[in-house]
Amino acid sequence: MTDFAVGTRTAGIDDAEYDALLTEVTDWVRGPGEEWSERIEAADDVPRELFDELRDRGYLSMAAPVDLGGRGVSFTQWMGLMEIFSRSHASIRMLVHVVNGTWRAILPYASEEQIENYVKPMIAGRTLVAFTLTEPGNGSGADISCSVRREGDTYYLSGRKHLITFGVKCDYWLLFARLEGTTGPDGLVALLVDRNAPGAQVEDTSNTMGVRGTDHATLRFEETPVPVAQRLGDEGEGLRIALGGFLTPSRISVAMSCVGLAERAQELAVVYARERVTFGKPIAKRQAIAFMLAENAADIQAAKQLTLHAAREWEADSPDAPTLSSMAKMTAVDMLTRVTDKALQVHGGVGYWKTSTIERVYRDARAQRFEEGTNEIQKTIVARAVLGDADDSKRNGAAQ
Missing domain, CATH: 1.10.540.10 (Acyl-CoA dehydrogenase/oxidase, N-terminal domain)
Structure with a gap:
């Protein structure tokens, strides 16, 4: 390892x-x-x-x-x-x-x-791997039910996954499943499953509100063979691989994605406010608009600094990094919601038309509210740390 x-x-x-x-x-x-x-x-x-x-x-x-x-x-x-x-x-x-x-x-x-x-x-960039954790009938942690049974050097995979980004066009799914007959986090395994493996059915579910063009999939597996050689780590390490290796830094990255998209929305709003003239002067000169833009600027900077702090802590291998990643993500998502809403409001009715870039930004922003876990999940993680229940959350892997 x-x-x-x-x-x-x-x-x-x-x-x-x-x-x-x-x-x-x-x-x-x-x-x-x-x-x-x-x-x-x-x-x-x-x-x-x-x-x-x-x-x-x-x-x-x-x-x-x-x-x-x-x-x-x-x-x-x-x-x-x-x-x-x-x-x-x-x-x-x-x-x-x-x-x-x-x-x-x-x-x-x-x-x-x-x-x-x-x-x-x-x-x-020769191989595209899709992170494959979420399931339609439960959460995205230790309660996953997609299962495998082992016969010799092969696992046989059965179950469903959904909302899988790049699940259609990928080469492999980095998939998390449960050893048949187990419960809790200790029964989970991480597998690299070939996109074209027998018994794998792919439904393209890419018709989304925003993030247009990115493919998403619902997956069904029926006794799909996966070589044991394509397992990562040991049996029982699946949840650790999913949460520590990917989700913690990814949540920080999503938080910074919120910052960047908010900056784009703010940029568009500032340009429009300077150009749009009503009753003889740019709307940027009107206090109501200027205050919206001022609030946006402060909001963006606050989220950015928390995100950078979380990034530095993860880089330093700090035990606080997982909690900070959830703090950064939930703070940045709420910030992005406020900023894009005000930026669209600055544009008035023009912003509602697809000919306006802010309309696309507004739609894309909504996806951040559930990418790598909803804010309700992030708050649960943070609350556990605040209340001293972090050890319990690590043991049961719930609400991750």
């Missing part, structure tokens, strides 16, 4: 290289990224050409260690880049976010052979 702290946390690149990278990404988001955004909205699809462009530019491997083929930016540096990418179309952000993060769940538990066969191809 790869050491967790070393394997998933990189030292980062020097300031000059990082500043150049920030400039490059900013220019891409404002230029080609906007053109891609228009194409995605028009076709309701993320074309393969976009994935290839992001890969060829190195944008899908920024956060991974250099010795695995990545750029080697630190997690806090990655947050700065995530902030910029999130000002673009939500499906662009989703691709960059997921591909730059899913390997974190796999690497600490992967054998050398699995690193060569799965982790490095993921980082190189």
